[in-house]
Amino acid sequence: MKRYLFTVVLFLVASFIYSQVRIDTPVLVTPADAKTNQMPDVILDWNAVTAAVTYRVQLSSDASFTAIVVDSVTDLTAIKNSKLDFNLQYFWRVKAIDVNLNESFWTPTWSFTTFQKLDLDKPNNAAVAQICDVQLKWKTKVGTTNLSGIEHFDIQLDVVPGFTSAQMFTTSGSIYLVTMSQLNFGKLYYWRARARHSADTSSWSDSRTFTTLDQFSLKKPDNNSIDNDLNVQMRWDDVSGIKKYDYQVDVDPDFNTATTYVTDTFRVTPEDLKYGTTYYWRSRARHDNDTTLWTANWNYTTAATVVPSSPENGSDSVSIKPQLIWSQIKGTTSYQVQYDESIDFTNPENYFQTASDTEDPIFNVLYKLSSNQVYYWRVRACSPVDTSAYSEVWSFTTLPAVGINDEYFANSQVSLSPNPAKNNVRLQLNLTEPAVIEFSIMDLVGQTLITENLNTSVGLNNFTVNLENLANGIYLVKMQRGANMCTNKLVINK
Numbered sequence: 170m171k172r173y174l175f176t177v178v179l180f181l182v183a184s185f186i187y188s189q190v191r192i193d194t195p196v197l198v199t200p201a202d203a204k205t206n207q208m209p210d211v212i213l214d215w216n217a218v219t220a221a222v223t224y225r226v227q228l229s230s231d232a233s234f235t236a237i238v239v240d241s242v243t244d245l246t247a248i249k250n251s252k253l254d255f256n257l258q259y260f261w262r263v264k265a266i267d268v269n270l271n272e273s274f275w276t277p278t279w280s281f282t283t284f285q286k287l288d289l290d291k292p293n294n295a296a297v298a299q300i301c302d303v304q305l306k307w308k309t310k311v312g313t314t315n316l317s318g319i320e321h322f323d324i325q326l327d328v329v330p331g332f333t334s335a336q337m338f339t340t341s342g343s344i345y346l347v348t349m350s351q352l353n354f355g356k357l358y359y360w361r362a363r364a365r366h367s368a369d370t371s372s373w374s375d376s377r378t379f380t381t382l383d384q385f386s387l388k389k390p391d392n393n394s395i396d397n398d399l400n401v402q403m404r405w406d407d408v409s410g411i412k413k414y415d416y417q418v419d420v421d422p423d424f425n426t427a428t429t430y431v432t433d434t435f436r437v438t439p440e441d442l443k444y445g446t447t448y449y450w451r452s453r454a455r456h457d458n459d460t461t462l463w464t465a466n467w468n469y470t471t472a473a474t475v476v477p478s479s480p481e482n483g484s485d486s487v488s489i490k491p492q493l494i495w496s497q498i499k500g501t502t503s504y505q506v507q508y509d510e511s512i513d514f515t516n517p518e519n520y521f522q523t524a525s526d527t528e529d530p531i532f533n534v535l536y537k538l539s540s541n542q543v544y545y546w547r548v549r550a551c552s553p554v555d556t557s558a559y560s561e562v563w564s565f566t567t568l569p570a571v572g573i574n575d576e577y578f579a580n581s582q583v584s585l586s587p588n589p590a591k592n593n594v595r596l597q598l599n600l601t602e603p604a605v606i607e608f609s610i611m612d613l614v615g616q617t618l619i620t621e622n623l624n625t626s627v628g629l630n631n632f633t634v635n636l637e638n639l640a641n642g643i644y645l646v647k648m649q650r651g652a653n654m655c656t657n658k659l660v661i662n663k
Contacts, residue, residue, distance in 0.1 A: 193218045208318045210250055213263075256285035257282065260280045288310070304347070304348050393469070403450055418449070443555040445473030448471070474558045474559065479493070489567045502523075504530055506532045510542060543564055608646075609621075643658060644660075
């Protein structure tokens, strides 16, 4: 009888033990055991167990689970925490529960540690020449883990390393930068950041320094440049966070007679410049709180006079109604053109030609010049405040008088430009009646190298002739209409 009772008791005990452990124990997945730099909303994840309908999860700040933070039952295989303390080690475990409320054993206890402080990103530590509205950025990760579960970031900025007089800035937990405003120029700043939610605040990050710029650079026109236009544009670095720029332009390198001008842009066109004058200039930036140093002093010189270009100096066989062409000085309002049979210009023809900054200056002689005559010509530029010196005097000789043979071209305006030419030359004919003109280019020994017929109409006709196959040298351009003929010299200089 005793043996029978012992067998029954043993069976009942075995049945009870089996009924308590027949469901498998879950396997923990993430965060890995002893993982560091975890977020305050870390997700605890484990593998599913067959037959389990719920899971009990415990999270504690001690390994014996006497200071339990979370004790939760869920039908999911993961839970997301909220507002865990920063820089604290946590311990967690899970058990499975089936439909009959049978429970598995607890999993082995794993631990993780929440992150202590943020990592700063930009500007680099000890960075220099930072703009006064520099953006302070911190990294979106701690180690390899993305930041999450943060409600706010605090940023401190100070001019002393101890942050005893720091300015405090706050952003939301989804913004990882703060933009400064009107910081002083040439100043060393210290900064740091921290994260927080309503239950806790992280430690401050390691501090960094940066220094704001105190001086920027000029860009155009190049320092010591010459032959600049009167409307030359002065440019300097475009500095972010600036409200106004001051600039000075003076003929005195020490700026003793300078006027200070104010602008809200980084490019300006100074007024009332004079021809052939060296100007010294500089700039500085400012906002409501501070002003930079002046830039380095640069200088540039305006063009002293124009340069004739066509007809070529000393050329012959020029039309008796030629075009006079010279270089452009932008910012000029008009050009004064003179031509005379005397090199001393004792009785010159005197004309004013309106200037344009978008078109090359050209003057068409209106009245026929004498045939086979040497003419001298020169040009000077004019502005509301100054007149340049006259250009170098150039000369040309008009076509010889050939009676009826030259009448057609003598009554027309014929020009070749540019002359000297490179790969192309433009022929311009202003004709009183239409015609087919035989056009040819010959070398000085009389060999014809290019020939074609030009179909012209009344008025201005323009043709472009390709010179790529001709070598450098002097050539004769011949135009003929029946018995009427015109010859010009062409120089090719590639």
